[in-house]
Amino acid sequence: MAARRAPTSGGPTVFTSQEARLAVEGGSPVRTGPWPTYDKGDVFISTEDEAAVTEAVRSRLYFRYDHRPYPDTCTGRFERRLSRYFGTAHALACSSGTTAIALGLLACGLEPGSPVACPAFTFAATPSAILLAGHRPVLVECDADLHLDLDDLKRVLSEGVKAVVVVHMRGFASDMPAICDLADEWGVPVIEDAVPALGARIGDRHLGTFGRFGAFSTQSDKSLNTGEGGFLLTDDEEAHARAVVYSGAYENRMNRHFEGEPPAVDDLAYPIFSFRMDEIRAALADALLDRLPRRLALHQRNYGHVAERLDGVDGIALRRPVASGAYLGEALVFRLEGATPEQCAWFARALCAEGVDARALGDRGDKNVRSFWNWRFLLGPDADAARAALPQTTRYVGEAIDIPLSANLGLDDCDDLVTAVRKVLSALA
Template sequence: MGDQAAPAKHQMTEPLPAAARADVDALFESGELFRYGVEGDSPVTRLERTFAEAVGAPFALAVNSCSSALFLSLKALGLEPGARVIIPAFTFAAVPSAVIHADCVPVLVETGPDLRLDLDDFTRKFDDSIDAVLISHMRGHISDMDAIKAACDARGVPLIEDAAHALGATWRGRQSGLVGRVGCFSFQSHKLLNAGEGGILVTADEDIIAQTILLSGAYEHNWTKHPVVSDRFAYWQNRLPHYNMRMNNLSAAVVLPQVAEIPRRVAEGRARYGQVAAILSRAPWFDVPRALPHEHRAPDSIQFGLVGFEHDDQVRDFIARAAARGVKLDVFGLSADNARAFWNWKFLPEQAELPKTRALLMRSCDLRLPPRMNAEELDVLGDVIVAAAAEVMAGR
């Protein structure tokens, strides 16, 4: 089983669309990269309008990162310092960081074997001390939003969705990020839409959008340059600090023409995922999480659990054998200083031991599926992973 050809190396991102060049060239000519320095609609304003229409949200605010979107959303909820915010234990370090920046305390909840929120642990920890819930759709795996939303509504607790990995994914036919009070998305280079860095939040709440616009740095009356009409701006004017988290026009010009590409990119991502998942699912050593009944994912990577790997050395051997054939696999819990392993978040004000999540991450593989990889190369990719596991299991 050692003769599989190594898959070709690919860039992890698509080329930027040629349609972006006209706006970028105009910005170079004008030199006006500040969103509020442009007469009429700036590229950022057009992006907010276009994105809101594309996902079916009343309001959108483009900012400099998804982390900023999460932070601003928490601040707009009016939480008191020390407020306790539930987050999944399986997420990226930026999520608990945003909670801490907002002067709140992250409360970590276990993750189930399908990489989604463990609802039993969520129910145990969702007591009267909890002031908000922030759910990450980590790697595009959407948790049971019906159950989570019902629990939040029953207690009158606000719900925020971190949909950084879930643009194009749907829950009950609606874009992820629209179930809670606010949904936050990422435009970092390895996400579905690529601005290099950037993010956007969506909401139907006029108070939330007015506050987040002002908090993001819309000083004086620059809020009038947003595609939002609400009398809440007049109320919040001068009552809020400015955090200067605006998106600039160059980032918006780059990402704006990509919004129309969302359906194509999602369809192609699902096809790539389905092809590799089918190969791995036929082998006895892998557990590929299945979608929930109301979930339609938009994956750009694949995650799978290792079955029968009793010792860490076996896992490391498997990773090395795959790497020798040109396939780089990460195991969340065995990758040094991995920012998705909760025990590496030494900055947390409260350290927690979460045995289910720890065990899960010690046997969960993570693999990007580059958009430039063709069907033949995806077959090779899957076959290499199966062959590497077969060799390790044969030597037990």
């Protein structure tokens, strides 16, 4: 690890000439150890979690609908714990966050091909889920903090969208009270894509509990990581029953999801899509729930440590939450105000050379599917035309730098990040 000045909040960090030479230009990097990310095997797992999976495998019962009473299955227990944790009436474990969003839309009973609003700054899975449910995505601009732009949402609501899929992108909450008020004015349902924000809140209320449905993922680097998987939350009993059927509960298996009399939903009136979670993933997810509060606390600690030391640094605009603490903290996102996409791409490469994984979200040479102009399945092959149609999002995403923050980071690692950002920023200036 290279010698360096200790990072401080406020004024500029002073580097010696040797320290100031960037690693991308042959200098010594701030750190030489790997930056922990899920694709390098970074997981938040214990021996107890591993034991739960082993027990499920040895049971020889891998299908969620077997001879046992449903509450005795791994999936049934996991769903009931989710309902208690989030304070919702119903939870449905499924195969992915994408299918959870699609199930919520399907259960809303919209006319096929309905226009459904979603933010232009999101992962490609959001519009993909809308298409999977048989509807048409309508993209909404983001604001300077990369949140859903309320004025543009008003515009698309006035033009007749039939539902709104809100995304808490990179773990930062959208303004759910304001969005739900707007949607209520137009009488359209809200589905929360809380896939990247499992465990985050606005005040005392969990994200994923504001809309009619809340969709979550348990894939890759999510707060509960089972490799693949997801779940859906709702308080709407009848809509929940429809989602259960769509997910693959056939031959009266829907009834197992209700302790009393099930709602009068005809399980032969809907197609079944086999979007179920299996027992092995449910066993792992259920065990991981025990340590979720610890993981969330570490995310908040690490993000707060980094944000405090970068707040007010000239040249970068930290993403601001819609309310105090309304973020997960698993990613640091800031904008290089006024920088070109090419400058931001260079900045991200320089950070990576310093030993801190980073990505310029608007890098034109990167097939990053968080950049809407790469959604050829939706917008066609002309990226310039796509960017021209959404100039506000193009600008703000084009200035954005994204750095993953593992719960396994120590405060020394966080200090390395701060030092690397200040070092590269000094060179850019």
